[in-house]
Amino acid sequence: MRIKALLEKYNLRPSKGLGQNFLYDEGIARKVIAAADLTPADHVIEVGPGLGILTRPLAEQAGRVVAIELDRCLVEILRETLDPLSNIEIVEGDVLRTDLVELVPPGVPYKVIANLPYYITSAAIRHFLEAPRRPQLLVIMVQREVAERILAAPGEMSLLSVGVQFYGQPRLVERVSRGAFYPSPQVDSAVLRIDVYDHPPVWGDNPARFFQVVRAGFSQRRKQLRNSLSAGLGLSAQEITNALRAHNLDEKLRPQTLSIEDWGKICDAIPISR
Ligand code: SAM
Numbered sequence: 001m002r003i004k005a006l007l008e009k010y011n012l013r014p015s016k017g018l019g020q021n022f023l024y025d026e027g028i029a030r031k032v033i034a035a036a037d038l039t040p041a042d043h044v045i046e047v048g049p050g051l052g053i054l055t056r057p058l059a060e061q062a063g064r065v066v067a068i069e070l071d072r073c074l075v076e077i078l079r080e081t082l083d084p085l086s087n088i089e090i091v092e093g094d095v096l097r098t099d100l101v102e103l104v105p106p107g108v109p110y111k112v113i114a115n116l117p118y119y120i121t122s123a124a125i126r127h128f129l130e131a132p133r134r135p136q137l138l139v140i141m142v143q144r145e146v147a148e149r150i151l152a153a154p155g156e157m158s159l160l161s162v163g164v165q166f167y168g169q170p171r172l173v174e175r176v177s178r179g180a181f182y183p184s185p186q187v188d189s190a191v192l193r194i195d196v197y198d199h200p201p202v203w204g205d206n207p208a209r210f211f212q213v214v215r216a217g218f219s220q221r222r223k224q225l226r227n228s229l230s231a232g233l234g235l236s237a238q239e240i241t242n243a244l245r246a247h248n249l250d251e252k253l254r255p256q257t258l259s260i261e262d263w264g265k266i267c268d269a270i271p272i273s274r
Helices: 002-009 026-034 053-059 071-083 118-129 144-150 159-163 207-218 223-234 235-244 262-269
Strands: 043-045 063-069 089-093 110-115 137-143 168-176 190-197
Touching: 026 053, 026 110, 026 137, 026 168, 026 190, 043 053, 053 063, 053 137, 063 071, 071 089, 118 144, 118 159, 118 190, 137 144, 137 168, 144 159, 144 168, 144 190, 159 168, 159 207, 159 262, 207 223, 207 262, 223 235, 235 262
Parallel strands: 043 063, 043 110, 063 089, 110 137
Antiparallel strands: 137 190, 168 190
């Protein structure tokens, strides 16, 4: 098998700390790439190319691939093994510290493809969704439980699902068993595609305000909205109740039951805190 052979050849041990669970099922790799609907016009950013199972086929279908890898040993191997492909740029570094503006030419749309290292899953998703230049879409492999949280519907919402569904529409591409990786992680995975809105449809002009209210709402999950919003926004419980009632919103709701649209209405209702 190619992954094990490469690790042996270069005398490498996968690093747990860097979330190195290498995908070796090429059928799954093909599905990840197919989900991105690539054309030769596409610019792709790949996070954590590892030993390159996704990188090479990406470069065969997209116009240009920039792959950001933190592990210097892997960067050297990738530069050696992917050498003849001229449309790949391997960047050594931490994706969370990478300025996306420098990676893709101005005005050019881009797509993100990644089998994400599990320890930065949420941070990496936020890094792209909250960037001044957001991608058109992301196709990402994440832990199955994280995928379920991202895809959650009202009743099961969390800061993570609101954080993603505010910016785009996630859908499940494929469930992936832990056996598709070397070494096998403790849990199964899933591939998600997130289609990013050009402009978020609810409170898209002021995400900072939207998330100020959402964070306040989730700060005390078990409490009713009236109390958590009051504590988080520095307004009295009575002010919150009055504002919500004036917009026909129930102050006793709990944050996990609310959709993005509901949060938008709550933001409309609540006066900016003093
Ligand atoms: N894409 C490869 C695959 O599918 O087999 C590797 C995926 S592995 C789950 C995650 C990769 O991300 C590893 O190669 C790891 O070294 C790299 N990585 C870990 N932390 C990173 C970071 N902060 N920035 C960029 N790459 C990182």
